[in-house]
Amino acid sequence: MRTAWIIAAVFLVALPGSARDHATRYWVVGHRGSVPERVSRDELSDVFLKKVRDWPADGAAHPVDLPPSSAVREEFSRDVLGRSLTAVRTYWAQQIFSGRDVPPPELSEAEALRYVRSTPGAVAYVSAGQPLDDVVVLQIE
Numbered sequence: 001m002r003t004a005w006i007i008a009a010v011f012l013v014a015l016p017g018s019a020r021d022h023a024t025r026y027w028v029v030g031h032r033g034s035v036p037e038r039v040s041r042d043e044l045s046d047v048f049l050k051k052v053r054d055w056p057a058d059g060a061a062h063p064v065d066l067p068p069s070s071a072v073r074e075e076f077s078r079d080v081l082g083r084s085l086t087a088v089r090t091y092w093a094q095q096i097f098s099g100r101d102v103p104p105p106e107l108s109e110a111e112a113l114r115y116v117r118s119t120p121g122a123v124a125y126v127s128a129g130q131p132l133d134d135v136v137v138l139q140i141e
Contacts, residue, residue: 025128026072028080029113029135034059034120038139045081047123049091050101055121063104064112064124072109076125080140 028044030036035055039047046052047061055061066073068085077085092103107115112124117134126132 026076026125027128027130027132028076028123028125028138028140029116029132030123030138031116031120032134032136035061035123035136035138037136038141040141041080044123044138044140048081048104049088050095050104060121062115062119062122064115064122065104065106066109066112066125067106070109072125072127080125 028039036057043052043056047055048063048065050063053061066076068089074085077083077088081088083091095101095103105115107124109126109130112126113130113132113135116122116124123138
């Protein structure tokens with residue numbers, strides 16, 4: 001009986017991590033021809049936090065976020081922005097309150113891809129299973 005509990009506990013601990021790792025892989029995508037194909041993590045973070053408004057030599061940047069409930073957004077926030085989703089939301093609350101800026105629009109993955117395809121300078125992140133036709137996948141350095 002004790003062995004069954006140990007096996008069950010190991011299974012329950014291992015399952016969420018494996019499912020999370022599989023479900024939250026993502027690609028950063030941009031409008032073909034109007035965003036750089038290679039970008040540093042810091043540059044990408046600055047674009048999504050609107051600390052810079054333009055791509056180097058490529059014109060205006062238009063970032064798009066996924067909804068806060070998205071596991072992909074949580075992973076992107078930690079990987080690229082270096083902040084938890086809660087910290088990012090606090091950052092935007094401060095920006096709004098001080099009258100400095102508003103956060104990027106929050107769209108579904110399908111809407112984000114449509115926006116990126118149709119808007120020069122647009123950039124978003126989507127789960128790896130999304131169709132990536134007519135967008136460029138950014139290489140993050």
